[in-house]
Amino acid sequence: xxxxxxxxxxxxxxxxxxxxxxxxxxxxxxxxxxxxxxxxxxxxxxxxxxxxxxxxxxxxxxxxxxxxxxxxxxxxxxxxxxxxxxxxxxxxxxxxxxxxxxxxxxxxxxxxxxxxxxxxxxxxxxxxxxxxxxxxxxxxxxxxxxxxxxxxxxxxxxxxxxxxxxxxxxxxxxxxxxxxxxxxxxxxxxxxxxxxxxxxxxxxxxxxxxxxxxxxxxxxxxxxxxxxxxxxxxxxxxxxxxxxxxxxxxxxxxxxxxxxxxxxxxxxxxxxxxxxxxxxxxxxxxxxxxxxxxxxxxxxxxxxxxxxxxxxxxxxxxxxxxxxxxxxxxxxxxxxxxx
Amino acid sequence: xxxxxxxxxxxxxxxxxxxxxxxxxxxxxxxxxxxxxxxxxxxxxxxxxxxxxxxxxxxxxxxxxxxxxxxxxxxxxxxxxxxxxxxxxxxxxxxxxxxxxxxxxxxxxxxxxxxxxxxxxxxxxxxxxxxxxxxxxxxxxxxxxxxxxxxxxxxxxxxxxxxxxxxxxxxxxxxxxxxxxxxxxxxxxxxxxxxxxxxxxxxxxxxxxxxxxxxxxxxxxxxxxxxxxxxxxxxxxxxxxxxxxxxxxxxxxxxxxxxxxxxxxxxxxxxxxxxxxxxxxxxxxxxxxxxxxxxxxxxxxxxxxxxxxxxxxxxxxxxxxxxxxxxxxxxxxxxxxxxxxxxxxxxxxxxxxxxxxxxxxxxxxxxxxxxxxxxxxxxxxxxxxxxxxxxxxxxxxxxxxxxxxxxxxxxxxxxxxxxxxxxxxxxxxxxxxx
Numbered sequence: 216x217x218x219x220x221x222x223x224x225x226x227x228x229x230x231x232x233x234x235x236x237x238x239x240x241x242x243x244x245x246x247x248x249x250x251x252x253x254x255x256x257x258x259x260x261x262x263x264x265x266x267x268x269x270x271x272x273x274x275x276x277x278x279x280x281x282x283x284x285x286x287x288x289x290x291x292x293x294x295x296x297x298x299x300x301x302x303x304x305x306x307x308x309x310x311x312x313x314x315x316x317x318x319x320x321x322x323x324x325x326x327x328x329x330x331x332x333x334x335x336x337x338x339x340x341x342x343x344x345x346x347x348x349x350x351x352x353x354x355x356x357x358x359x360x361x362x363x364x365x366x367x368x369x370x371x372x373x374x375x376x377x378x379x380x381x382x383x384x385x386x387x388x389x390x391x392x393x394x395x396x397x398x399x400x401x402x403x404x405x406x407x408x409x410x411x412x413x414x415x416x417x418x419x420x421x422x423x424x425x426x427x428x429x430x431x432x433x434x435x436x437x438x439x440x441x442x443x444x445x446x447x448x449x450x451x452x453x454x455x456x457x458x459x460x461x462x463x464x465x466x467x468x469x470x471x472x473x474x475x476x477x478x479x480x481x482x483x484x485x486x487x488x489x490x491x492x493x494x495x496x497x498x499x500x501x502x503x504x505x506x507x508x509x510x511x512x513x514x515x516x517x518x519x520x521x522x523x524x525x526x527x528x529x530x531x532x533x534x535x536x537x538x539x540x541x542x543x544x545x546x547x548x549x550x551x552x553x554x
Numbered sequence: 555x556x557x558x559x560x561x562x563x564x565x566x567x568x569x570x571x572x573x574x575x576x577x578x579x580x581x582x583x584x585x586x587x588x589x590x591x592x593x594x595x596x597x598x599x600x601x602x603x604x605x606x607x608x609x610x611x612x613x614x615x616x617x618x619x620x621x622x623x624x625x626x627x628x629x630x631x632x633x634x635x636x637x638x639x640x641x642x643x644x645x646x647x648x649x650x651x652x653x654x655x656x657x658x659x660x661x662x663x664x665x666x667x668x669x670x671x672x673x674x675x676x677x678x679x680x681x682x683x684x685x686x687x688x689x690x691x692x693x694x695x696x697x698x699x700x701x702x703x704x705x706x707x708x709x710x711x712x713x714x715x716x717x718x719x720x721x722x723x724x725x726x727x728x729x730x731x732x733x734x735x736x737x738x739x740x741x742x743x744x745x746x747x748x749x750x751x752x753x754x755x756x757x758x759x760x761x762x763x764x765x766x767x768x769x770x771x772x773x774x775x776x777x778x779x780x781x782x783x784x785x786x787x788x789x790x791x792x793x794x795x796x797x798x799x800x801x802x803x804x805x806x807x808x809x810x811x812x813x814x815x816x817x818x819x820x821x822x823x824x825x826x827x828x829x830x831x832x833x834x835x836x837x838x839x840x841x842x843x844x845x846x847x848x849x850x851x852x853x854x855x856x857x858x859x860x861x862x863x864x865x866x867x868x869x870x871x872x873x874x875x876x877x878x879x880x881x882x883x884x885x886x887x888x889x890x891x892x893x894x895x896x897x898x899x900x901x902x903x904x905x906x907x908x909x910x911x912x913x914x915x916x917x918x919x920x921x922x923x924x925x926x927x928x929x930x931x932x933x934x935x936x937x938x939x940x941x942x943x944x945x946x947x948x949x950x951x952x953x954x955x956x957x958x959x960x961x962x963x964x965x966x967x968x969x970x971x972x973x974x975x976x977x978x979x980x981x982x983x984x985x986x987x988x
Contacts, residue, residue, distance in 0.1 A: 393798055394796070394798060423609050423621075437929070440968070441640070441641075441979070442946045442972050446933070447931070447944075450905055452870075453829070453870050456825045457837075460824060468824060468828040468829075
């Protein structure tokens with residue numbers, strides 16, 4: 216723990232804040248940057264202007280589940296002559312790797328998704344219904360990828376089934392997705408606060424606000440058993456009260472402690488044996504009596520704190536050093552008695 | 555404040571979460587009923603609890619939606635209101651047999667002019683600098699422009715369920731948020747709290763600057779800086795890396811309280827009246843989870859907390875370390891048996907809490923699950939010259955049955971053996987989702 220307490224901690228804090236600021240600035244800068252020379256890309260616009268049909272390159276677009284992508288040989292039927300006079304970097308073969316169209320990933324669906332082009336064509340949809348602006352598109356970008364939002368909006372507007380099973384083989388509202396693994400209960404907060412837009416981040420697809428409240432307001436942790444309620448929670452709260460504040464807001468402590476006797480307050484605790492005295496005066500410990508006993512008579516005799524003092528002062532900086540201390544310093548908070 | 559995402563040993567998996575209901579709009583929700591019996595030598599407590607959660611309408615389609623969450627606790631054997639019962643708790647403070655709690659009750663209008671939403675009623679805001687639970691109104695504008703700029707305001711009377719009067723209490727706030735660059739979000743919050751109580755009045759202003767950033771699909775970072783009454787209050791930074799392919803998650807975070815917190819509105823520090831000042835401290839956390847095969851998962855976590863000035867270390871401001879580890883073996887046999895082992899240790903200036911436990915769960919199809927387990931806790935308190943050790947051993951049996959798509963039954967029995975006494979606990983509950 217000594218690693219944390221040092222004068223250079225403040226410098227570490229500032230350095231971390233500075234690193235975050237630099238990261239944020241870098242993100243802004245990167246988002247503004249564009250390549251000085253764009254890579255050669257496929258243009259739908261040129262091909263449509265040549266009066267080609269979608270099905271000329273995507274043979275399954277109208278009667279199969281998958282549209283089919285053009286093969287290099289298919290393109291070369293026209294481009295063999297066209298490319299002969301083009302520089303090497305402008306040849307159509309640059310768009311292929313291993314005989315496959317490189318850009319195919321831009322619209323590739325997750326294998327878990329069920330989608331049929333043919334069914335949509337039968338239902339009267341055109342290519343433009345989903346691939347908006349494709350006829351004038353000049354280069355294939357990742358942004359062309361269809362989003363689940365657009366699918367759901369269209370389904371909703373046409374009263375087409377919109378439940379999970381309509382498009383997904385495995386994902387269901389009552390079956391957690393892969394992201395909800397072993398660590399999810401501890402780690403989900405970060406995703407809730409900053410969703411990236413991925414399907415797995417869209418809590419509202421399966422959960423409502425009541426889902427949050429059910430856990431966060433009604434379900435106690437496993438260790439909150441009877442011992443915890445009676446005694447254990449006090450020990451844990453002393454070590455990390457911030458952890459309690461996740462659920463316990465805003466006035467649970469004072470309300471219960473105001474009328475619940477501590478477990479020690481039984482038997483000979485009070486008069487005539489007054490065994491409670493020894494809890495503070497021997498062996499000299501602070502038992503937090505002041506939390507409830509704010510006006511204990513015998514303790515009211517303590518010298519009040521001088522008016523020019525305030526609660527933020529460190530009493531021991533003077534008292535016991537340059538100023539007299541008329542009793543043993545038991546380590547307690549001085550203002551418990553000297554108020 | 556450093557919000558741990560979940561409590562120490564969460565049992566969310568065992569929570570009475572309603573099975574995902576078929577969203578039969580315009581109303582859906584859940585109703586949970588449970589009976590709880592607790593006994594110990596010479597003392598007992600029997601309670602009935604009803605929890606109702608209702609959602610009205612579909613935010614994607616309807617102009618108005620609403621939400622209600624309420625709970626009614628009934629003490630079958632009379633209020634444990636003398637403060638001496640072993641089962642005296644928050645429900646017994648008023649000495650009433652029936653204790654209702656209204657957590658949320660709001661209606662929300664969508665897309666009214668420039669507003670994306672206008673919410674009226676009892677509501678909870680989770681993303682404000684401190685949780686805001688209040689009766690009042692909140693409004694948020696629709697995102698504007700390519701930066702998705704949004705403004706929000708809220709105000710009302712904060713909910714303090716155990717206070718006799720809300721006179722003099724108020725809450726108000728505003729925020730602006732935007733997505734100024736790809737994968738990033740920034741937010742600026744201001745919050746004003748007024749509180750009048752027996753121990754004095756408070757008027758506090760809080761502001762916070764927050765930023766979130768996703769770097770691709772796997773790396774996320776977020777952080778905030780908070781000011782209180784014109785002074786710096788705290789700051790927080792966290793980085794999370796999640797790789798679904800390798801089933802590896804690692805999260806590291808840092809929190810630092812910069813100024814002493816004392817006597818503030820209860821939303822900012824609800825524990826002052828009991829635990830007194832909270833002195834500046836810093837806290838580092840590390841959490842890692844890894845699936846080694848399809849059936850072996852290991853989670854480890856380390857927290858370390860250190861008070862800024864060693865002179866401030868005391869009973870309620872401790873240096874502390876906490877470590878925990880959980881090993882989970884899933885589908886051990888063809889009978890769908892899961893085994894998990896958990897150990898945890900807190901160490902705080904002479905006070906220790908050590909726990910370990912195991913859980914064995916067998917699933918019978920999709921509908922029935924039975925668990926048996928035990929955990930042990932050792933509380934060692936050595937504050938100055940006091941030396942005390944408390945041993946707590948708990949054994950439990952749990953059954954969960956999805957009787958139909960919309961109904962779930964829970965049965966839980968626990969026996970808790972401490973050094974001085976043995977508690978017995980029985981809970982039978984049913985949740986109906988509709």
